[in-house]
Amino acid sequence: MLEKLNLKVKLSRAEYERELDRLPNKLHLLGYQVYTQKRPVVMVFEGWDAAGKGGAIKRLTEKLDPRGYVVHPIAAPQGDDKERHYLYRFWRRLPEAGQIALFDRSWYGRVLVERVEGFCSTEAWQRSYSEINQFEKQMVDFGTIIFKFWVHIGQQEQLRRFKEREGSGYKSWKLTDEDWRNRGKWEDYEQAVEDMLLKTSTRNAPWTIVEGNDKLYARIKVLKTVVEKLEKEI
Numbered sequence: 001m002l003e004k005l006n007l008k009v010k011l012s013r014a015e016y017e018r019e020l021d022r023l024p025n026k027l028h029l030l031g032y033q034v035y036t037q038k039r040p041v042v043m044v045f046e047g048w049d050a051a052g053k054g055g056a057i058k059r060l061t062e063k064l065d066p067r068g069y070v071v072h073p074i075a076a077p078q079g080d081d082k083e084r085h086y087l088y089r090f091w092r093r094l095p096e097a098g099q100i101a102l103f104d105r106s107w108y109g110r111v112l113v114e115r116v117e118g119f120c121s122t123e124a125w126q127r128s129y130s131e132i133n134q135f136e137k138q139m140v141d142f143g144t145i146i147f148k149f150w151v152h153i154g155q156q157e158q159l160r161r162f163k164e165r166e167g168s169g170y171k172s173w174k175l176t177d178e179d180w181r182n183r184g185k186w187e188d189y190e191q192a193v194e195d196m197l198l199k200t201s202t203r204n205a206p207w208t209i210v211e212g213n214d215k216l217y218a219r220i221k222v223l224k225t226v227v228e229k230l231e232k233e234i
Contacts, residue, residue: 001194007154007213016216023223024063030230031064031100037234038097040144043226044106047151048189049179050161051212056151056222057102069100074109086110086120086128087135094139107132111196116188129199136205145233146205149222150197151212155186 011019034041043060045053061069072093081089087107095101110132115125136146153161162183165175182189201207208225212218 001197002152002190002209005152005209005211007152007157007211009211009217010214011217011220013216016220019220019223020059023220023227024059026227027060027223027230028063028065030227030234031068033234034100034145034230035065035068035098039234040095040097040139040142041100041147041230042095042139042144043100043102043147043149044108045102045104045149045151046106046108046112047149047210047212048153048158049182050158050165050174051151051153052215052218053104053149053151055215056149056210056219057104059219059223060102060226064100068098069102070095071102071104074103074105086114087131090135094144097143107135108196108200111200112189112192113182115192116185129196132200133202133205136200136202140204145230147226147229148201148205148207149210149225150193150207151210151218153212155183157213158183 045057047053057071061071077086077089090103090107093101093103110120110128111125114120139146162175162179165171197207197209208222210218210221
């Protein structure tokens with residue numbers, strides 16, 4: 001599935017600026033409708049390290065009312081979260097009616113990093129596909145609007161971005177030893193992503209795969225997807 005993506009797609013700076021002026025303004029109005037209609041919205045962002053998830057989230061939230069959304073950066077579970085079922089920490093972070101919650105990484109860590117790194121048993125991560133599908137179905141049945149984005153970049157593009165971060169004073173903090181180690185397991189992660197997309201892209205909560213080699217194109221694709229679906233739903 002991932003091999004068939006056209007990662008050469010690009011957007012000109014002029015077109016990007018036009019869309020960046022138009023789409024966030026629409027999203028601002030839609031965010032108000034989310035509030036007035038009391039619809040909870042969940043946005044999940046997954047993707048390779050340095051794929052541009054943070055940049056996409058930043059453009060999405062720039063013109064939203066800051067009282068109407070929250071961004072959850074998800075790392076390894078700690079404390080009570082570590083001792084309970086893996087979905088527990090996400091249940092308690094789900095948005096109230098009329099609010100938007102954005103997850104920078106999510107419950108899909110169960111079938112990605114936890115699978116590849118051996119942080120849970122094979123039986124546990126295989127069982128989690130159906131658990132996640134049911135979890136998302138319950139959200140949709142409640143009235144939640146769900147977006148799921150996989151931001152995909154090529155191996156060489158990731159290497160270029162890693163080296164750019166390494167040589168940049170204000171971006172170097174983003175690059176860790178773990179990022180380099182994960183890169184060494186690219187094929188294992190790629191297979192885990194393929195399985196995830198196949199088994200958890202449902203009618204209720206489909207995945208949107210974002211071609212991310214060109215950051216401008218990726219950001220606008222995310223914005224368009226959100227605007228078009230919200231217009232349809234509300």
